[in-house]
Amino acid sequence: MTSLTITPWRPLKGALSIPGDKSITHRAIILSALAEGRSTITGYCRGEDCLNTARSFRALGIRIDESPERLDVHGKGLWGLSEPEHPLDCGNSGTGIRLLTGLLAGQDFFTVLTGDESVKRRPMGRVVKPLREMGAVISGRKGGELAPLAVTGRRLSGIAYTSPVSSAQVKSSLLLAGLYAEGLTRITEPWRSRDHTERLFRYFGIPVQEDGQAVVLQGRPAVGWPAKNLLVPGDLSAAAFFMVGACIVPESEVALLGVGVNPTRTGVLEILTEMGADIQVVNEREEAGEPVADLLVRSAPLHGIRIGAERIPRMIDEFPILCVAAAMAEGETVITGAEELRVKESDRIAAMVSELRKMGTRVTETPDGLILQGIGKSGDRLRGASCTSHGDHRVAMALAIAGLTADTPTTIDDTACIETSFPGFYDNLLKLLTT
Numbered sequence: 001m002t003s004l005t006i007t008p009w010r011p012l013k014g015a016l017s018i019p020g021d022k023s024i025t026h027r028a029i030i031l032s033a034l035a036e037g038r039s040t041i042t043g044y045c046r047g048e049d050c051l052n053t054a055r056s057f058r059a060l061g062i063r064i065d066e067s068p069e070r071l072d073v074h075g076k077g078l079w080g081l082s083e084p085e086h087p088l089d090c091g092n093s094g095t096g097i098r099l100l101t102g103l104l105a106g107q108d109f110f111t112v113l114t115g116d117e118s119v120k121r122r123p124m125g126r127v128v129k130p131l132r133e134m135g136a137v138i139s140g141r142k143g144g145e146l147a148p149l150a151v152t153g154r155r156l157s158g159i160a161y162t163s164p165v166s167s168a169q170v171k172s173s174l175l176l177a178g179l180y181a182e183g184l185t186r187i188t189e190p191w192r193s194r195d196h197t198e199r200l201f202r203y204f205g206i207p208v209q210e211d212g213q214a215v216v217l218q219g220r221p222a223v224g225w226p227a228k229n230l231l232v233p234g235d236l237s238a239a240a241f242f243m244v245g246a247c248i249v250p251e252s253e254v255a256l257l258g259v260g261v262n263p264t265r266t267g268v269l270e271i272l273t274e275m276g277a278d279i280q281v282v283n284e285r286e287e288a289g290e291p292v293a294d295l296l297v298r299s300a301p302l303h304g305i306r307i308g309a310e311r312i313p314r315m316i317d318e319f320p321i322l323c324v325a326a327a328m329a330e331g332e333t334v335i336t337g338a339e340e341l342r343v344k345e346s347d348r349i350a351a352m353v354s355e356l357r358k359m360g361t362r363v364t365e366t367p368d369g370l371i372l373q374g375i376g377k378s379g380d381r382l383r384g385a386s387c388t389s390h391g392d393h394r395v396a397m398a399l400a401i402a403g404l405t406a407d408t409p410t411t412i413d414d415t416a417c418i419e420t421s422f423p424g425f426y427d428n429l430l431k432l433l434t435t
């Protein structure tokens with residue numbers, strides 16, 4: 001089993017280009033495969049999750065040429081996919097399996113979708129139920145609640161669906177099904193989740209409307225869309241680890257370059273700034289319909305914060321690293337309305353509570369979040385400890401950053417999972433620690 005040992009108290013210094021966004025890479029592969037002709041995706045996320053999506057499309061008959069810098073996807077148009085010979089393995093990726101389920105529901109062939117042990121524990125009913133309302137024929141364990149899922153392609157009809165959860169995976173799954181459905185597909189969610197699918201649809205020329213809290217798509221477009229080249233913005237969720245590292249280790253100063261700052265994702269920037277962080281957003285520009293900027297971060301004393309349900313969708317993946325920021329901040333942090341974190345790659349509330357406790361943090365778990373007492377100005381440090389990732393890439397990386405502020409080295413077990421989203425994480429961290 002792989003592990004990381006982190007030696008504490010060296011400042012982070014220097015500049016880093018942040019690797020491509022995982023959410024956007026999944027979507028770029030999907031829409032390029034459905035376009036007509038060759039799309040080049042530069043700066044894509046090389047994490048296993050996205051590579052599994054690329055492998056799935058190869059199995060669906062799409063040629064994809066892969067090099068470290070770019071993917072060339074030879075799209076065959078909206079109806080160009082063909083029946084795979086074997087089950088599609090989405091690995092650890094909830095995004096991969098949920099988006100593909102929607103896409104494949106309206107095809108004229110049969111597919112089986114599966115993933116690793118974590119994916120097989122995650123709720124699939126949230127996409128299966130509305131897809132069935134659209135006419136999809138999907139079966140799976142526990143009545144379709146759990147993968148593997150068997151999808152028998154069918155002619156679909158658009159629906160107006162109000163999702164009980166704010167989830168870009170649910171919304172995107174239904175939008176992809178909606179492309180193949182008769183009539184309008186309309187999705188409303190409690191709070192708007194990340195809008196990369198909508199932006200990329202528009203970038204490829206597929207009209208998708210916004211109507212208050214809802215997104216609306218007309219299905220079965222009469223004409224397809226041509227291939228497009230795109231540069232994937234850096235992943236704000238990957239940058240967040242170094243951002244928090246630079247905030248909490250004194251004398252740090254880092255520049256994180258080419259980071260996506262889509263407003264449906266920037267909760268982490270706002271929350272850290274409210275906590276007292278020194279973060280400047282400079283060189284704002286646009287790539288493939290997405291806002292991009294460079295982030296300049298200097299260490300600064302942080303204070304505790306209250307985060308409620310309405311803010312969770314815009315910081316959903318930053319919960320583990322924000323817990324680390326809170327552990328080093330002065331005073332109390334209270335997070336509520338975060339029950340979605342219990343059904344991520346791990347139960348991230350339970351995982352962060354148990355691991356930060358090992359490192360000496362006073363923290364109480366609640367059903368939908370936590371209450372945490374930060375160290376602040378007391379001069380105390382976190383305690384070096386023997387931690388585990390719970391098989392979750394974001395927990396592993398968050399604990400590595402926490403380890404930078406401990407009194408003795410911290411070991412994190414089971415860190416191979418980092419490969420799912422950020423293969424160069426440790427090398428990049430070392431680069432910043434030794435510049």
Ligand code: S3P
Nearest residue numbers: 023095166167168169170316317
């Ligand atoms: C993602 C959406 C979010 C997020 C995940 C990626 C996406 O999940 O946590 O890492 O790419 O659509 P939910 O839709 O379940 O909130």
